[in-house]
Amino acid sequence: MIVVLKPGLTQDEIQKVVERIESFGLRAHLSEGKERTIIGAIGDERLLADQSLESFPGVEKVLPILKPYKLVSREFQRVNTVIEINGRKIGGKKIHVMAGPCSVESKDQVLEAAIPVREAGATFLRGGAFKPRTSPYSFQGLGEEGLSYLAHAREITGLPIITEVLDPRDLDVVCRYADILQIGARNMQNFSLLREIGKASKPVMLKRGLAATVEDWLMSAEYILSNGNMNVMLCERGIRTFETYTRNTFDLSAIPVVHKRSHLPVVADPSHATGLRDKVLPMARAAVAAGADALMVEVHHDPENALSDGPQALLPDQFYEMMRQIKLIAEVIGRKI
């Protein structure tokens, strides 16, 4: 941590800052420049993260040198985390595809998506039973009934299921059905939920919040790992910007950025990122080309009658074509689907 001092301090004032730093067990290394004096605080600067050094008289600004996350970082673990679920490995050479409807609407509707997506090569089934909706008047999901329909589809297709949990009080029931727990973008900084899920025994997919920097996102993952659950994958699904042609702005550069900073696998969700059916195919290709470890894609057999997100759902044969194309791209970069 570098502490930049205001110009014109007395030796006494400088000494006070030095003592403050040393009181936390760090060494203070003074360096007088032409226009500014700076102090290097040497040691584990995370000890100082909570300390209001910027409130100190004489301190102009504080520049951290180390990242504030630890367990999720590449420095902590150099090899990629590989998460195994029913024999499927996420984070390895194979790129997985999680597909299915936005909302679980009925037993049949889930099956009518699950069967063709498995045929096309999807390896996980997605579907929401607890739905976070902007409006209180929108369909809020079928709850446990919806989970049972997902489980039914898993029985028939063999596809493990991923589904969202919204509330710590629902965690037990969701864990009884789900193979992967999803934390949605709007709950990325719901720290109570993160802590509880950190104690759960199921793998987790943590979506990036609409206003989350990569650092915020990794810090939220750190909550889960530091509570004991090491099986976390991250999901890029678009951030909020001034552009409104697409629902969000798909930040594909975040994929190689996270891969450099962290050992956790990265999933990409072109359906939520764009919100537009005809943009899902090109952006799914782009996500694979950028290095995603898995994709999450919405598929509905009858999107005109979908209870949520119809405009972004692929029809089964569009999904089939998408799978065909991304398989070829995966090979180009030495992976497979």
Place this chain on the structure above:
Amino acid sequence: MIVVLKPGLTQDEIQKVVERIESFGLRAHLSEGKERTIIGAIGDERLLADQSLESFPGVEKVLPILKPYKLVSREFQRVNTVIEINGRKIGGKKIHVMAGPCSVESKDQVLEAAIPVREAGATFLRGGAFKPRTSPYSFQGLGEEGLSYLAHAREITGLPIITEVLDPRDLDVVCRYADILQIGARNMQNFSLLREIGKASKPVMLKRGLAATVEDWLMSAEYILSNGNMNVMLCERGIRTFETYTRNTFDLSAIPVVHKRSHLPVVADPSHATGLRDKVLPMARAAVAAGADALMVEVHHDPENALSDGPQALLPDQFYEMMRQIKLIAEVIGRKI
């Protein structure tokens, strides 16, 4: 709702869209332009909000005419909501000031903030017992113990207290102590929490999320009102933008925007919006001048040793000066503090 059709549809295709609209009990009003045919869907368009009309073949886009919120809107209630708490009225002529430390750290620390802020004219005491922190390694708050210190300070100063609730499971305990429940920016779309708080009997202050449009924010308030709790105030505390000199970008224009759209009172929080002590005074003045119904300001008697947000906390005498100045500005616009 206006449905814009793609160019070149047949009469049959147009008829199908018309039938779809009418199947929801709305009237369809066709209007053929030079380049586009459009259909006005007349009736309560909220009935269609969930329907994927944009997925329909032949539909280019859908333009809503009405706002998606109802209970929070000015159309629903023309007069301002005034929330009464222990004889103090928020939303009326008087501008209230809620002040106190970011985190409750000890019994004495709360008092050392509470006494001078009451002296200076604050009418509510703020303080966090459950703290939403970006890092799992940061101080997470004292929990119920912290709430009891707030209650102790209320007993001594007479100031009602506002404090944050993070988890639906904590709602009961927080309600036993708090006079106003705060929902933080990061939980603005924690819909489980919104629903539970909608059933609580205490007034609520809902902070705007970092990536929330005014419409998203009002929709989250709608969750609370539609669950029965009408005593909601909104709090502008800065949004996330590309600018990093200040912690967030204080969107003061949101105050008159919300006042036009909604009958709910608006609070402004210059401490979190700027994150910088020396910006709190000018921005508190600006917030009052822009029409805020209340301010929320962080005050700490020893910010260098604060366990959170020290760099933005005012010292008691800075707070005193702020109160002096904003009282005069309030008078200019026909209000009082």
Place this chain on the structure above:
Amino acid sequence: MIVVLKPGLTQDEIQKVVERIESFGLRAHLSEGKERTIIGAIGDERLLADQSLESFPGVEKVLPILKPYKLVSREFQRVNTVIEINGRKIGGKKIHVMAGPCSVESKDQVLEAAIPVREAGATFLRGGAFKPRTSPYSFQGLGEEGLSYLAHAREITGLPIITEVLDPRDLDVVCRYADILQIGARNMQNFSLLREIGKASKPVMLKRGLAATVEDWLMSAEYILSNGNMNVMLCERGIRTFETYTRNTFDLSAIPVVHKRSHLPVVADPSHATGLRDKVLPMARAAVAAGADALMVEVHHDPENALSDGPQALLPDQFYEMMRQIKLIAEVIGRKI
């Protein structure tokens, strides 16, 4: 254009709005809903674009139905624009790669980039002679001398050159040397420059501004086309968001969005979008997978000594590897490099 009226207007007030619309030669189509009366203005609504209908008493808001651009739109020209430069066609099946240094620094430096990039398969040489720099103290480019070095490299390698023009007064000299004129992101709404370039006889590449929506960007292209120059290609190079790990946020979804709205070719620039050498390769792959018609990539033989943008420049052998990979991806989507 849909004009939404405020509730509770008298027939007289409504009539005044109708007359206003009709005074511009449009037909007004009245439609009374339950909560709002709306008027459809039928005819060429661009006639009204300048008219302050939203200032009219009784008008709540105005919703445009048609896009404000015309010549650049897919409706105006259904087939893709293909721009031919020295026998190379941009916008057709072949994906072109424009590569070279950020700044022209010397005759040798240009050649040391130009020769290997041509070997690797690049089809255009890029290099800046007039440099838009944030700081007045940074290297501002060699001006005409730099242009002559580019021309020299063209003579030796046969690669046509693309270079930026900053000032209408430099247009003549740049046209004497360049094969494609580049308008930089910071000049995307320099309307004087756009107009002059619209009268030039050279093809143009228009970079997207840091805060430009797709619509703003297409409107700037419309300036050029409406002044007579139809050979315009657009270049996505990242927009400004809250994320700072990368220099900008590469909005790859803009590629299929523009392709749907417009017939103009789209170039992608992963070097400026990310600002990080090790992100150029994955994002170049992603750009091709998303459908870019050309790439622009910075290459420098000695980036440690580059006078600008060294940290994002590829070394020649990294560029070679990039070309190898994107050729394979191009084939997957039925194109070639």
Place this chain on the structure above:
Amino acid sequence: MIVVLKPGLTQDEIQKVVERIESFGLRAHLSEGKERTIIGAIGDERLLADQSLESFPGVEKVLPILKPYKLVSREFQRVNTVIEINGRKIGGKKIHVMAGPCSVESKDQVLEAAIPVREAGATFLRGGAFKPRTSPYSFQGLGEEGLSYLAHAREITGLPIITEVLDPRDLDVVCRYADILQIGARNMQNFSLLREIGKASKPVMLKRGLAATVEDWLMSAEYILSNGNMNVMLCERGIRTFETYTRNTFDLSAIPVVHKRSHLPVVADPSHATGLRDKVLPMARAAVAAGADALMVEVHHDPENALSDGPQALLPDQFYEMMRQIKLIAEVIGRKI
């Protein structure tokens, strides 16, 4: 400047970075931490700004300590710049108000705005003769004819005039008429224009770009000062964010931020920032309360027929009321209007 090295470098590799720094005449100060070795580069780090130290092998990142601007900084000049124009001083105790129409449309229209705004207390007349319009089909301004109408109004009212210059080739003609030259938001990084205006003898008002950080903005001002023109004022007029209720997001915190960093006066423009007539009054009050040295406000006697920006123009009596209120707020903070 702090250079953070990658972990695990050899002494040789470290030495090479040290030598590189010293080759620019700076001293290198090595400091070995637990997890990272860092080097402090001591001396005028602006010498290194152009050098691609981040491209150097072994360098992880570079943290600047000093600001990249010099002449505009508070360190360079501690006292406020006060700009005198026809006896009016901007940057002193008095807050000035610049008012008038968006576009100059006719001789009479300018007068019909100029006379009442002077009556109400405005001290400068604004009006655009060269208009930067998003669409090539919109009214582009009257050019020199418009300037002559402004001069005519100045003759009658005595108000000095401020008007925008778009193109370096127009600078001479604009200088013949204008008292203050305005650089618009879209030209904030039109470096050719900045350089030319830096050589002009008239005071300049530099508007903040839609995507400009405070640092970018100050760097653009540095261009003007470093070319010799020290009479620069800055104008906050809203930045682009995801919020669309208002045209832009008025970043009022930028006023105290700039005042701390720089000695230049700051103007605020609530008309362009909000784009909504009924938001101009509260935001003008807020801007004064936040410390603005001047306001720029659009006034039109007949906004329904304005050729640009009618929806945000105040009517003369609304302007009068605004002046009445902001005079009182100015007094509260020890200033006057």
